[in-house]
Amino acid sequence: MRARLANAAWALASRPAATAFHRALADPERAQTALLLATLRANANTAYGRAYGFGRVQSLRQFQDAVPVVGWDEVAPYVDRIASGEANVLTAEPVRLLEPTGGSSGGTKWIPYTRTLQTQIRAAVAPWIADLFRSVPASAHGPAYWSVSPAVAQERTAGGLPVGFEDDGAYLSPLHRTLARATLAVPGALRHVADPEAFRYATLRHLVARRDLAVVSVWNPTFLTLLLRPLRAWADRLARDLDRGTLSADVPDAVAAGLRPDPTRAAEVRRLIAQTTTEADLVAALWPRLALVSAWADGHAAGPARSLQALVPQAAFQPKGLIATEGIVTIPLWGHGGGAPALTSHVLEFVPEGGGRPRFAHEVETGARYGVLLTTGGGLTRYRLGDTVEAVGQVAASPLLRFVGRERAVSDRVGEKLHEGHVAQALAALDLDGFSMVAPDDTSAPIRYVLFSDASGLPTAARRLDEALQTNVHYALARRLGQLGPVAAFRVRGDAEAGYLAGCVALGQRLGDVKPTALHRDGGWADRFEGDWVA
Template identity: 45%
Template sequence: MNRPLETQLLRLKALLQKNAQTAFGKALGFESISSYEEFTRRVPLTNYDTFKPWIDRIREGEPSVLTADRVTHLIPTSGSSGARKLIPFTTDLQREFHAAIAPWLVDLQRSFPKLIGGPAYWSITPPATSAESEISAVPVGFDSDCAYLGGARETLVKATLAVPPEALRSIEPEHYRYCTLLHLLRCRDLRLISVWHPSLPGLLMDALPEHWERLLADIAHGTDQFGALAMRPLPRRARELESLDPREPSALWPHLSVISCWADGPAALAARELRRLFPKTVIQSKGLLATEGVVTLPFASGHPLAVCSHFYEFIDDSGRATPCDALKAGAEYEVVITTGGGLYRYRLGDRVRVTGRLGRTPSLQFLGRAGNVSDLFGEKLSETFVAEALRELFAEYSPRFALLAPERWLHAGRYTLYVEGIPEGPWAERLDRILRRNPHYACCRDLGQLHLPRVVFVTNGHGAFMKRFIDAGRKAGDIKPAALSCLCDWEEHFSLESMPDRARRENATTAF
C-alpha cells in the first residue's frame, strides 16, 4: 500500500515480458518496451472491438494469441451496446483475482471474527441462455461463479456455502428463487451474504410470504417441491420459523453479520432499502469488480486500488491517461486495465472518484458507467449526474427501484422515472428542478425539445430490469446497477402499480 507505483510498474514489466512472444506482443513490439511512456506510445487505448479478431483466433484453438498462458475458458459478458463479449480467462488472470479477493476475505474475518467457519451465501448466478450453439475450441463460461477461484480456494468456499451450486442448476427464475430461499431458511447460522446488486436480497424476501407455508413444510420434511435434492428433515427449525414473521427478515437469521454488495453510484438507493430490511447487519460496499478484472477491494474501511492484481491507468476529463500515482483527491476518472487475461490498455467503461488514500494507494468510489449518456436533443444526461440527482430527490425515502429513461413524446421527448416503493408526491416537478442544473438539459426544456418528466410507479422493478437483460442472454452477475438507461421502451417491460395496491402501500407506510 505504501509503494503503489513501484508495485504497478513491476506488474506491467512482468506482463510485457511474459507475453512478448505472443502474436499480439510481437505485433506491438512488447519485447522492446522498457518504460511506461514507451508502453503508451506502442499500445493504444483499446476496447472489446480491438480484441475481438484476436479472441476469435483463440476461439478457433490458436495458442499464444494474447497470452503465453493457455486460455482455459472464454467468459461471456456484455457491454453497454448489449452485444455479447467473450473474455479470455487464464491462470494468470485467476491469480490476479486471488491477489484482491484474499486480502478482502482476511480483512473481513479480522473485522468480523464471528464469520470464521460460519456458513455464507455467495450469489451463484444462473448461466445465461443463448440461442446460438457454441462452436469453440475453448470452453465458453463456467458452471458457477465459484470456478473463478479454482483449486483449494474453490473447494473451501463450496464447503461453507449455505446454498449449494447443484441446487441452482435450473434457470427458471421461480425455481431459482424458491430453492435459494429454501436453503437459506434451513441455515439458521447464516453469517455472511455476498451478492452483486443490493436489491437481490429484497427480491428474495418479497417472495417469502407467498411461499412461506410451502417452505416450512419442505424444511420440516426435508423435501423440495421441485424435487432437486434430498435433504435432512429439520422439524425444529420449521417450528422456530413458524413463530416468526416472514415480513421481518432480520429475525430469520440471528447471526447474520455482514451483507456485501454494490452500494455506490446507481446502487446506493437499493442499498439504503437493504439497510432498512436488515437494520442490525453491516452492509459492506463491495469493491469494483467486472468479468474483465478487479479494480478495488473493501479493505480497512476503504476501497483501495488492487495494485497487486492488474496494471491500471486512469483517463481524466481532458482525455489524458495516467498511472495511479497521479490521481488527485476528489477528481473523477475512467478506469483502464492491463491484465493477465490478455487485455491491454482496455477501457473498462467505469468511472470512479478518488476518496482518499490507504498508505499511498488511492481509495476509489464507483460512480457509474463512463459511456452511459442519454442525449436525445443535446441534453447530455450522464449516469453519474442522474445517480446523484436521484439520491438528492429521495433523500428522505428508500425506493426499492428507480430508473430514469428517455422516450419520444408529442414530436419531442421527455424522461420517465420508473420507481418503486415511494408515496405519491410532486416528484416530476422536483426531478425537473434538479435535472435543470445540467445546462444542456435546461436549454432543451426551455426550447420545448423536452417536456416535463413523468413518474411511473412499478412493481418488481429490479426483477423486470434483470429479466430484460437475462432474456437477451446476459448473466445476472454481469448486469450492473443503473440509474439511467438510454433505451426508450421500458414501459412495456415493467408491471405498473395499480391504484388499490398503491393505496394499501401508502397506508402501510403512513402507519409505520
C-alpha cells in the same frame, strides 16, 4: 463446525497472497512496474505484443508512450481471431475459455480467460477473505451464502473454445474451491434452476435451514431484498419442507440433495413468524448469527444498499469492491471508506476526469475522479473499463477508491448528451422514496424521457426533473427546438425492483451483471413494467 474449520483453513491459505498485497500497497510504483514488465515479457511475441513493441518497454512511462488506450471495438477483432482457434493473439499462454459479459454499454462481449488471469483474480480474493475473517471474526463461524449466477447454455466457439465457466467457483484454485464449497449454505446446482420463483423458493429453503448462517454475499442489493421479501408468505410451506426434509419446488434433484427432516427448526420458524411483526425482526430472528452482508453500495446502488441494511439489522455491511468480468479494480478493506487498488492482480491506470495523461496508482490525487484502464493476464492491455472512480483517501502509500458510475453512460437520441451522473444527481434532489429510474420513450412524438417510479407525487417530480435536466445545455437546446418532449411520469405498480431485474434479463443481461442505474439507455420500459402513465 465443518464450515468453521473450512473457513479457518481458507483464511490460512489466503495469508501469503494477503501479505504480498499489503506489501504492494506500501510501494505501489514498484509493485505495478514489476507486474507490468512480467506481463509484457510474457506476451512480447504475440500478435498484439509485436504490433506495439512490448519487448522494448522498460518502464511505466514507456508503456504509456508505446501502447494505445483501447475499448471493446478495438479489442473485438483480436477476440474474434481467438474464438476462431488462432493462438498467440493477445497472450502467449493458451486461452482456456471466453467468459461472456454485457451491460448498459453494449452487447455481449467475450472476455478471454487464461490460467494467469484466474491466478490474478485469486490474488485479489485472498486478501479480501483474510481481512474479512480477521476483522469480523464471527463471519468465519458459520456457513455462507454466495449468490450464484444462472447457468448459461454451454457452447463452444468455431475454434472449439468453451464459452463461460461451468460454475462460479471456477475462478478459485482447487484448494480454495474445495474449502469454499465446504462453507456453502446453498448448493451450486441452484444455477441450473431457470424459473425465478422456484429459484427464490429453493434458495430460501436452504437458507432457512441454516440458523448458523454467518455471511451473505450478493452483487445487487436489490437481489437480496427481493429474495427475502416472500419469507412470511412462504412460511407455512417452508416449515412443512423443513419438517419433512423436502423441497416443494420443481428443481433438479441435486438442488434438494442432502436435505434432512428438521422438526425442531420447523417449529422455531413457525414460532418466529408468530412472534415478529416486521420483516427486519423476522430476518434477525431467523439468522441471529448473521455477521456480514456484502453487496454493491456505491453509485446508484447506494439507496438499495441502505434499504438492505435496514432489512438485516443484525449484520455488519461491507460494500463490494469494483469487480468486472474483465478484471478486479478494488478490494474492500474493513474500516476503510473505499476500496484498495488490486495492485497484485492487474496493472491499473486512472484517466483524469478532465483529460490528460493517465495516472498510475502512486500518482492518484485524493478528491479527483478518474476513468479506469486495465492491463491483465488475459490479454487486455490499457483497456478502458468504462467505470469512473473517485479517490476518497489513502491506505499505506496507495489510494482508496470509490465507484461513482459508468464513465460513458450517455443517452443521446437527438444530441441531448444526457449523462447518468447528471440524472442521478437530479433524482437524488427529488428525494423520492423507493424505486426510480429514467429511460427514453422512443414511441412518443417527439421523443421524450420518462421517470419510472413507485413513489407518489410523480407529476410534480417529472416537472422538476425536466427543469434539472435543462441545466445540461444540449438537453435544454433539444427541448427548445422541440426535438425532445417534457419528461413524462410512469407510476410502477407491484414490485418495481423485480420488474427492473426481469426487464434487464429480457434485454440479454445476466442476472449477476444487472446493476441499479439512474439512466437506462434502452427504450420500451413502459412495456416491461406494470403500471400507468401519470398526467
